[in-house]
Amino acid sequence: MDVFDVVVIGAGAAGMMCAIEAGKRGRSVLVVDHAAKPGEKIRISGGGRCNFTNLHAAPQNFLSQNPSFAISALRRYTQRDFIALVESHGIAYHEKALGQLFCDGPSTQIVNLLLSEMKLHGAELRLSTHVETVEKTAEGFRLGLSHGMIGCRSLVVATGGKSIPKMGATGFGYDLAAQFGLKVTETRPALVPLTLEPTMLERLKPLAGVAVDAVVACGKTRFAEAMLFTHRGLSGPAILQISSYWREGGEITVSMLPQVDLFEELRAARSRNGRQALQTALSAFLPKRLAQLIAEGEPGPANLADYSDKHLRRIEGAVNQWRFKPAGSEGYRTAEVTLGGVDTRELDSRTMEAKAVPGLYFIGEVVDVTGWLGGYNFQWAWSSGWCAGQVA
Template sequence: MMCALRAGQRGRSVLVVDHARAPGEKIRISGGGRCNFTNLHAGPSNYISGNRHFAKSALARYTPADFLALVGKHRIGWHEKTLGQLFCDDSAKDIIRMLIAEMQMGGVELRLQTAISSVEKSDGRFRVDLGQDVVEAQSLVVATGGKSIPKMGATGLAYRLAEQFGLAVTETRPGLVPLTLEPSLLEKLSPLSGIAVDAEARSGKTRFREALLFTHRGLSGPSILQISSYWREGEEVALTLLPEIDLLARLKQARKENGRQALQTVLAEMLPRRLAQHFGDVLNLAGPLADQSDRKLQAAAEAIQNWQLRPAGSEGYRTAEVTLGGVDVNAIDSRSMEAKAVPGLYFIGECVDVTGWLGGYNFQWAWASGHVCGEAV
């Protein structure tokens, strides 16, 4: 829609084909129905790609301030939550209505519930078979997203079209997705389901500090969704609970001030009761703090602030917010999103190998890549 409105307002004749019953369905469900439509801090460092420089051009030419100007033009109320995340005051549908209105200003035609049977190119023009109709066009823009949330109709169409025209597709996998645990570990942690705590999650050299949520399948919450995009199966995830506290110093202080209390009692002053009880049980430090040596207290602090877990996997595309990987960006011109080897063929948004962090970054990539493409088609 962003690409279409820009191209239409430039005077191009534009048709948008969507197999869904309503436009912008992923916008509608995002942000709890309020759409985290951008992030004030969006920049190349917030994106994962096989070419870390690729996103620079589009992100520089269409910024969060540019999208905010469009939001302001349509008098849509918004507010900032944490970490630069911007949401609609009222409803995500405001963003959809805004995009449709801008498309109408450019004379864009929108066809819903329309499937694509095949795409061909001959004599410099694309022929798109829509079943009961065949459309010819000078340019074809593929903006069909990734495999995430198949119940909404997500498919690998973009990847099939890329391969049809000779473009490489990098490995795809679920991103921004909850992680699952193997049955024996899950059984031990099942009493913690529903508990949320502040935590730092780490995988390799990458770390995120946000909320951690224990679920009946494993781990979720913003910190886990973020780290899931960097984690690979077989690797461990390290968790630091109480990241703002020198826990060893706090435990020693508690031992000095009231050595008769148990470790679990002290932990319950800083952690949810069930979580404190869990560590009290697994650390097996029975008796009062006065009986615990510095070595045992250090081991307890280490277990809580360098908690090493090996996830069994992820919940997959069913709940993943994005798809990592996609159409190889080295085959695409970063200034226009046009396939270098196929004039007139463009790929934008999530289907290319550019994946943002959680918090409005992927929407900003959609707006930016769509805008620069709409300027070029």
């Protein structure tokens, strides 16, 4: 039976990062994954360009039942550290809106970076390999793999969450945590499009493909980014962001012209050219299909000149105070990440080691730390993987 110092389950961002750091310390490292290729989520991220981190990554950009847990890891291995690694491999990148960093070339550059660093530091990779059993032993752990038994002193779980099951995502990491008596917080899809009830969906059907820059709010949380109407409901960065905060039965408020005093603009348009239709006046600020739908939803006179201030106020509200209750979300099928996971109270925030099970570590998405859209979840993978790699 082969015995390693460290076995990492999961060849994703966090798992490979941990393997690299453990290998740097001279540890014998094996990474196993049931997938046929490593880093598949890296490959598809950012439209194939990999939004590998965010310049503004900080603890306040993450959700957790224990918000302070992520502070240590994010401060010890920062976005600047990973950027330096990217630059050391000669990978060109650029900044998009809100501090998001993307590769100029294909996202496989980041996968290749990690694979080359693993090879440099002696970490072994076995793909298409299923972990069938895990047992605690006096020396560490014994794993039954689809290709035989192995042993290790330290076991790192980097299996991710349930999001995008077509890529092989499962709840294996949560099951393993439960096997060793660790608590797992409620898990749910996050960074996911929201669906609408049938009547509203039918009414908004003509808007599929229309996008607007909006402020989307749920309670006291709000995001100012693009919103997209789809044939299932709503998507786009603003909706994906707010989905992590929304709960079933809750209300969402949308402002589709947050920088415009639409009431005053319509009053001015009424004075300048009162013979125009409301839809024409709205089209100066909104996409034509959206302007038409709003005008139809607030029926009134043929000419703008005949609209009262009260009516114009209602129209302004329909645009900048649109309130609705989503029917649900598209679920794990399209969710970018999983909210919730291994309870952080069970883990050491500096090492990611389970407090009650020496030698067992949980890193990345499987942990109850979930970042905003825009490279934050990759940064958590790099930071948590780095921390575990210093000690496993």
